[in-house]
Structure formats: C-alpha cells, structure tokens
Amino acid sequence: MSDSVPPWPWWGASEPTPSQARLVVSTRTLSAAIEEALIGTFTRAALEVVLAEELRLTWNDSEHAPSSAESKRDVIRGYTAGWSVPELVALASRLAAEVAVAPHFLGPLRELISEYERGGGVVGPTKNLIFAANGPKPEIVLRDAVNNDIEIVANADYCLVYAEPVPPEGLSFARLIQWWREREAVPRDVSDREVGLRLHNRFLESLDSPPERVLFEVYAGRYKASFDIPALIPQVYLHYDPYDQRMRRALKGPAPLARQRMDFLLLFTDRRRVVIEVDGKQHYADGTTASPSRYAAMVSEDRRLRLAGYEVYRFGGNELNGTPASKAMVEDFFEQLTERMA
Known part of the structure; x- marks a missing residue:
C-alpha cells in the first residue's frame, strides 16, 4: 500500500472552497488525518518505536509482526484497525499533545478534534467513579485539592470505587467484569459469566427501590447477548455533601447539594454520558403533600446536568411495576437509546 500523502484526504480529490467545506468527523476522516500525520513525520523505523513504545498501542494482527507490514500505512492500521470514533479522537489528541508531529499536520488533527468536541457530551475525563453503596454514606475528603484527588476515610467497605481512566469507547460491562475479577482476586478458571453474575448481585445490593430493581434487571437481560x-x-455519586439533609436543617446552614447520587449512569463513550432517574413521590412531595420546592430543585438539577453535556431520562416509579407491559416498555426504551447513541 502506498505511503504517499494525498492532499485533502477526507474531502476528496479537489480542494473545496471554505463555503463548501463541511468537516465530517468519522472513522474515515480521523484515520486519514492520523495516518498522514504519522506517515509524513516519521521514518518506518521511528514509526514502529512511536506506536509501540511511546504511545504504547497494542498490535492487533496476531499472525504477523509489525516488521512484516508492507508499508507505514499498514503498520498504523495493524494497531488501529476497527477502532471507533472516540478511540481515534483520543489518539489524535495524543498525537497533538505528546508526539513531535510535523507542524503542518497538526492543523487537520486539531480541526477534527475541535469539531468532535463541538458535537456535545461532557468535556473532561471521568475520575473517581464512586457507586453502588450498600451501607452507610462514605466519608470523603480531598487528599490533594490541586489535583482533585480524593480519599474515602470512612465507610469505604460499603461502596465501590472505579479509579481507572474510562476509555474513549466508554465503560462496558465486560471491562467492569475484568476490574471486578482483579479487585476480588477471582481465579482465572472462574468464567466471565460467573464473575459477571457476582458483580450483578453486588450491584443489586445497592438498590432498595423495587422500581429501580425492575429497570436494572431488564437492562441486565441485554448482557445475555454480549457483555461488551x-x-x-x-x-453513582455526583456531588458530595459531608452532611445529610437532617444535619443541614439542624445547623440552619445552606441547603444540601441537589441530587448527590444518580440512580443510574451509562457511559456510552468517555463523553456521552446518560443519567437515568427513577422518581418516587419523595422527588416531588413531602409525605402526601405536593412540594413545588422539591420539584423545582429536581428540574433545576436536570438543567444543570444537561448544560454540562449529560443526557437525563426519568421514569416514574409507578411505570416500573414489574408487569410484562412495564418490562417491555423499559426494553424498548433501552433499544431506542442504544440506536440513538450508535
């Protein structure tokens, strides 16, 4: 395969005028920009070092070594074939920030990155994913305020903490299964299915609400087709307030932060994050009396999350009654959501 660098690789043979140009972020355009930057900057020998040692990418062709690839383009594709848009964007960002790419190749890379970031989602890495508490509220302190590093100083045994970076392609159940296997030191001869079932049961321990359990179990049925x-x-903890609402009222201090926990979180990519809330009457009433202030706080927090890039979907607890019709409705919702996020 040729390693020549054609002009305008993602718009076609002829250069469009500015008014005609429409920058499309896709696996095709990203792959082209990445390949041209690497091919145009590095020799074959240097390229193999950059990909394997500096970027620490994984070679995907089990039948051939990188040295056997016919061209530099083939070397690159041996590492990146089959990658998704978020994975390619992450690589483009690393090339722009970490690797000495020739300056005239940086413009196309940065344009694609910028266009992708304009497409929505949450900006910034996911860090300190604290979730599935099945006991007292964890006590959290800032260990390093400069780096936003936290430490759970009490009740850590009752919650789970995923401290690894969320990959560009999101956080799959398959990845959580491997994390749980390592966390619990599960022997390798125990199947992924069994490990996944143990993790599923641990998640269930954090759900006290029957409607939440209905939604959770319906989604878990999708794992039968694939853990990926x-x-x-x-x-999932979104905010942290060291005091509960009763203590706040007793102290006559400011109101507690709204929605300290999200009922459920789906990370379709590291940027495309979906919050699902299951609303019981405590979300909009004090006892049996409608509470406009509770409702206002709830919708205010929804607005804040949406402006931050999250998507928020709500179910009324009464919808999730466990009937066949209710379960079919939830399954249809997740089917449509998955198609929308594809």
Missing part, C-alpha cells in the same frame, strides 16, 4: 455493551452503573 455499556454497563448500567447504579447509585
């Missing part, structure tokens, strides 16, 4: 889909993560 986004994990439905329960009871």
Whole structure:
C-alpha cells in the first residue's frame, strides 16, 4: 500500500472552497488525518518505536509482526484497525499533545478534534467513579485539592470505587467484569459469566427501590447477548455533601447539594454520558403533600446536568411495576437509546 500523502484526504480529490467545506468527523476522516500525520513525520523505523513504545498501542494482527507490514500505512492500521470514533479522537489528541508531529499536520488533527468536541457530551475525563453503596454514606475528603484527588476515610467497605481512566469507547460491562475479577482476586478458571453474575448481585445490593430493581434487571437481560455493551452503573455519586439533609436543617446552614447520587449512569463513550432517574413521590412531595420546592430543585438539577453535556431520562416509579407491559416498555426504551447513541 502506498505511503504517499494525498492532499485533502477526507474531502476528496479537489480542494473545496471554505463555503463548501463541511468537516465530517468519522472513522474515515480521523484515520486519514492520523495516518498522514504519522506517515509524513516519521521514518518506518521511528514509526514502529512511536506506536509501540511511546504511545504504547497494542498490535492487533496476531499472525504477523509489525516488521512484516508492507508499508507505514499498514503498520498504523495493524494497531488501529476497527477502532471507533472516540478511540481515534483520543489518539489524535495524543498525537497533538505528546508526539513531535510535523507542524503542518497538526492543523487537520486539531480541526477534527475541535469539531468532535463541538458535537456535545461532557468535556473532561471521568475520575473517581464512586457507586453502588450498600451501607452507610462514605466519608470523603480531598487528599490533594490541586489535583482533585480524593480519599474515602470512612465507610469505604460499603461502596465501590472505579479509579481507572474510562476509555474513549466508554465503560462496558465486560471491562467492569475484568476490574471486578482483579479487585476480588477471582481465579482465572472462574468464567466471565460467573464473575459477571457476582458483580450483578453486588450491584443489586445497592438498590432498595423495587422500581429501580425492575429497570436494572431488564437492562441486565441485554448482557445475555454480549457483555461488551455499556454497563448500567447504579447509585453513582455526583456531588458530595459531608452532611445529610437532617444535619443541614439542624445547623440552619445552606441547603444540601441537589441530587448527590444518580440512580443510574451509562457511559456510552468517555463523553456521552446518560443519567437515568427513577422518581418516587419523595422527588416531588413531602409525605402526601405536593412540594413545588422539591420539584423545582429536581428540574433545576436536570438543567444543570444537561448544560454540562449529560443526557437525563426519568421514569416514574409507578411505570416500573414489574408487569410484562412495564418490562417491555423499559426494553424498548433501552433499544431506542442504544440506536440513538450508535
């Protein structure tokens, strides 16, 4: 395969005028920009070092070594074939920030990155995923305020913490299964299915609400086809207030932060994050009396999350009654959501 660098690789043979140009972010355009930057900057020998040692990419062709590839383009594709748009964007960002790419190749890379970031989603890495508490509220302190590093100083045994970077392609149940296997030191001869079932049961322990359990179990049925889909993560801490509402009222201090926990979180990519809330009457009433202030706080927090890039979907607890019709409705919702996020 030729390693020549054609002009305008993602718009076609002829250069469009500015008014005609429409920058499309796709696996095709990203792959082209990445390949041209690497091919135009590095010799064959240097390229193999950059990909394997500096970027620490994984070679995907089990039948051939990188040295056997016919061209530099083939070397690159041996590492990146089959990658998704978020994975390619992450690589383009690393090339722009970490690797000495020739300056005239940086413009196309940065344009694609910028266009992708304009497409929505949450900006910034996912860090300190604290979730599935099945006991007292964890006590959290800032260990390093400069780096936003936290430490759970009490009740850590009752919650789960995923401290690894969320990959560009999102957080799948398959990845969580491997994390749980390592965390619990599960022997390798125990199947992924069994490990996944143990993790599923641990998640269930954090759900006290029958409607939440209905939604969770319906989604879990999707794992039968594949574990390689986004994990439905329960009871995820979004904010942290060291006091509960009763203590806040007793102290006559400011109101507690709204929605300290999300009922469920799906990470379709590292940017495309979906919050699912199951609303009981405590979300809009004090006892049996409608509470406009509770409702206002709820919708205010929804607005804040949406402006931050999250998508928020709500179910009324009464919808999730466990009947066949209710379960079919939830399954249809997840089917449509998955298609929308594809």
